[in-house]
Amino acid sequence: MNETDYSIIIDGLSKKFTRSLKKSLIYGASDVAKSLVKIKATNSSLRDSEFWALQDINIKIKKGETVGIIGSNGSGKSTLLRVISGILPPDKGEIQINGSVGSLIAVGAGFHPHMTGRQNIYLNGSILGMTKKEIDEKFDDICNFADIDGFLDAPVSTYSSGMRVRLGFAIAINKKPEVLLVDEVLSVGDLSFRNKSLRKMSELHQSANTIIFISHNLDQIRNLCSRTIILERGRVVFDGDTHTAIAKYQENSRAKRVSDLKKEANNQDNEEAGKELEIIEYKTNCDKDFKIDVTAPLILECTIKVNSPINELSCSMGVLSEEDYKTCFWVVSNDKNKFSISNLKKGKTYKITVEIKRHNLSPGAYIPNISIRNSETYETYERILAESSFQISDKNLTLLERGILRVHENWSVKEV
Amino acid sequence: MVRYYSDMRHKTNTLMSLYYFYKNIKNSRELIVQLFTRDFTSSVRKSFLGVGWVLLSPLLGVFSWLIMNEIGALNPGQNDIPYPVFLLMSTLIWNAFVQSFETTSTTLQSGAGFILQVNYPHEIMIVKQYLHFFANYLISFIITTAVLVVFNYDMSWAIILLPILILPLTMLGVGLGVIISLVSVVIPDIKRITSYFIKTLMFITPVIYVPKTNNKFLEMLIELNPLNHIITGIRELCLNGNINLSNQFTISCIFCLLVLVIGLRVFYLGEHKVIEKML
Numbered sequence: 100m101n102e103t104d105y106s107i108i109i110d111g112l113s114k115k116f117t118r119s120l121k122k123s124l125i126y127g128a129s130d131v132a133k134s135l136v137k138i139k140a141t142n143s144s145l146r147d148s149e150f151w152a153l154q155d156i157n158i159k160i161k162k163g164e165t166v167g168i169i170g171s172n173g174s175g176k177s178t179l180l181r182v183i184s185g186i187l188p189p190d191k192g193e194i195q196i197n198g199s200v201g202s203l204i205a206v207g208a209g210f211h212p213h214m215t216g217r218q219n220i221y222l223n224g225s226i227l228g229m230t231k232k233e234i235d236e237k238f239d240d241i242c243n244f245a246d247i248d249g250f251l252d253a254p255v256s257t258y259s260s261g262m263r264v265r266l267g268f269a270i271a272i273n274k275k276p277e278v279l280l281v282d283e284v285l286s287v288g289d290l291s292f293r294n295k296s297l298r299k300m301s302e303l304h305q306s307a308n309t310i311i312f313i314s315h316n317l318d319q320i321r322n323l324c325s326r327t328i329i330l331e332r333g334r335v336v337f338d339g340d341t342h343t344a345i346a347k348y349q350e351n352s353r354a355k356r357v358s359d360l361k362k363e364a365n366n367q368d369n370e371e372a373g374k375e376l377e378i379i380e381y382k383t384n385c386d387k388d389f390k391i392d393v394t395a396p397l398i399l400e401c402t403i404k405v406n407s408p409i410n411e412l413s414c415s416m417g418v419l420s421e422e423d424y425k426t427c428f429w430v431v432s433n434d435k436n437k438f439s440i441s442n443l444k445k446g447k448t449y450k451i452t453v454e455i456k457r458h459n460l461s462p463g464a465y466i467p468n469i470s471i472r473n474s475e476t477y478e479t480y481e482r483i484l485a486e487s488s489f490q491i492s493d494k495n496l497t498l499l500e501r502g503i504l505r506v507h508e509n510w511s512v513k514e515v
Numbered sequence: 516m517v518r519y520y521s522d523m524r525h526k527t528n529t530l531m532s533l534y535y536f537y538k539n540i541k542n543s544r545e546l547i548v549q550l551f552t553r554d555f556t557s558s559v560r561k562s563f564l565g566v567g568w569v570l571l572s573p574l575l576g577v578f579s580w581l582i583m584n585e586i587g588a589l590n591p592g593q594n595d596i597p598y599p600v601f602l603l604m605s606t607l608i609w610n611a612f613v614q615s616f617e618t619t620s621t622t623l624q625s626g627a628g629f630i631l632q633v634n635y636p637h638e639i640m641i642v643k644q645y646l647h648f649f650a651n652y653l654i655s656f657i658i659t660t661a662v663l664v665v666f667n668y669d670m671s672w673a674i675i676l677l678p679i680l681i682l683p684l685t686m687l688g689v690g691l692g693v694i695i696s697l698v699s700v701v702i703p704d705i706k707r708i709t710s711y712f713i714k715t716l717m718f719i720t721p722v723i724y725v726p727k728t729n730n731k732f733l734e735m736l737i738e739l740n741p742l743n744h745i746i747t748g749i750r751e752l753c754l755n756g757n758i759n760l761s762n763q764f765t766i767s768c769i770f771c772l773l774v775l776v777i778g779l780r781v782f783y784l785g786e787h788k789v790i791e792k793m794l
Contacts, residue, residue: 208629
């Protein structure tokens with residue numbers, strides 16, 4: 100492929116930062132001093148308390164591609180965007196960019212609170228590199244997109260935070276750069292604005308603009324990007340199609356989350372010790388890779404130890420999203436009339452099992468959630484069980500459709 | 516096509532870097548105007564007296580020196596110009612250096628809000644800061660001239676040229692200012708040191724008195740001080756209409772130009788290295 104077919108070519112890029120503020124100031128001063136006397140700064144090796152924020156990154160992005168970048172906090176995503184946009188210089192390696200660059204790293208950069216929306220459009224527009232004529236031409240588009248009618252001549256300090264973001268985004272996106280860098284800005288603003296922004300971005304994508312998109316929202320990545328890169332501690336650990344990337348990312352982050360949550364759970368265990376009931380174990384029917392096939396039934400199994408006699412127990416088991424630990428897909432509970440758990444004796448251990456024939460979960464990572472309550476005293480024991488997180492997998496990879504639930508449907512067609 | 520690579524600015528020589536500055540500044544005229552308007556109006560709005568400060572500060576400065584003179588703390592030396600006039604003129608000229616230095620020494624800091632969010636040529640902020648200084652300076656120039664006219668002091672028409680005559684002083688101010696702006700990102704203490712330095716510098720410069728000393732070392736310092744020759748030259752021209760282009764004056768001007776070029780070069784090489792410390 101010819102070099103001109105690429106929008107961005109990143110070749111062996113590395114960037115380092117300093118952990119300690121004092122050291123960073125000392126190194127900064129010495130680097131500046133060195134550059135004055137034309138000594139090359141020590142770029143290729145790390146000095147004390149330095150670390151690689153980006154290390155040996157090699158990425159080629161074709162014109163018109165929309166590439167997502169995912170990774171945990173501190174993996175170097177924002178630094179990478181800053182280096183690509185030319186804000187920070189690379190310490191090693193090289194970046195080549197064909198075409199004008201627009202970055203949405205922080206929207207509304209340079210907004211002045213005392214100036215009106217109108218003045219700020221011109222100010223911000225020119226910071227982004229637009230000429231007055233260009234801004235004049237796009238002014239109406241910007242106002243329509245930002246949807247700030249009636250506030251245009253009010254100072255920006257009177258705007259709500261959402262309005263500021265809308266205005267900032269409207270200016271940046273109407274610049275229509277050939278290469279657009281977007282960093283997590285869509286997480287702000289209300290739903291209708293987010294949708295509008297996403298629509299605008301796919302419009303840009305269709306007009307063959309290259310987009311690099313950072314988001315923690317995997318759904319947005321899935322919708323917008325055909326290719327996704329996973330960054331981990333400043334390195335590219337995966338670069339390929341989005342579905343594989345997301346599956347891999349979820350798998351990778353599982354281990355980390357499990358260990359984090361285990362710590363929390365241990366603390367909870369200590370608190371619970373000596374109470375009337377202890378949750379000892381929680382299991383699913385996943386295999387040793389924590390996988391359950393999408394077509395198989397899901398079995399949830401919970402072992403409890405009873406420390407003092409309980410007459411009636413109510414038990415709920417559910418499944419949460421592993422992305423936020425909040426989104427609950429469903430919960431099943433035993434009802435006294437349906438299935439009663441009663442007369443639990445002191446000192447005994449019980450295993451409660453529930454089988455869900457159709458779990459309706461689409462491929463992805465999930466985390467079980469259990470809540471056990473003494474129906475008489477209402478004492479409740481709730482737990483998100485990280486170590487039992489599991490993955491619904493699809494061996495045949497036939498289910499690449501979107502959505503968080505899988506439904507069982509029947510199709511038919513007939514001539515009418 | 517744009518390329519970024521490590522140490523890319525090393526490979527550009529001084530002349531080329533100045534050319535880039537020129538080109539970027541030319542291309543970003545609109546942005547400079549926008550930023551200047553933003554900063555200037557907000558600096559006026561932020562204070563209670565607003566524009567009043569611009570008028571008041573030079574007068575207040577002169578006032579304190581006058582009091583010191585009255586109580587005999589100063590020995591202005593032989594001078595055929597009335598002392599208040601001498602003071603007004605001197606501080607006006609001296610301020611060209613001090614204020615251009617002070618405004619440009621916050622060049623990088625003045626863009627802190629978006630310097631790490633958007634890529635744009637940072638040299639335009641030097642120009643923006645300079646414009647800011649110059650606008651303030653013009654106002655105090657007009658006030659001072661008005662005061663001199665009101666008090667019926669017979670000065671030379673050359674005073675109209677003052678805003679141009681101060682050019683070498685501002686070159687020195689900007690040259691030093693941008694270096695300090697850069698260094699103060701990594702060594703914030705430098706600001707305090709320079710403010711002491713400027714105070715000291717004032718005493719070996721004929722701002723509030725005509726320096727006369729028997730101390731050989733001080734005499735040498737005064738003789739070497741480029742500000743000395745420039746300020747004396749400009750003041751003579753404005754008040755008496757004497758054009759006295761001594762060799763020292765010319766050499767001092769060349770020195771100022773040199774400092775400006777060095778300052779811009781330092782800025783070019785260093786600014787992108789220090790802005791990441793502003794994160």
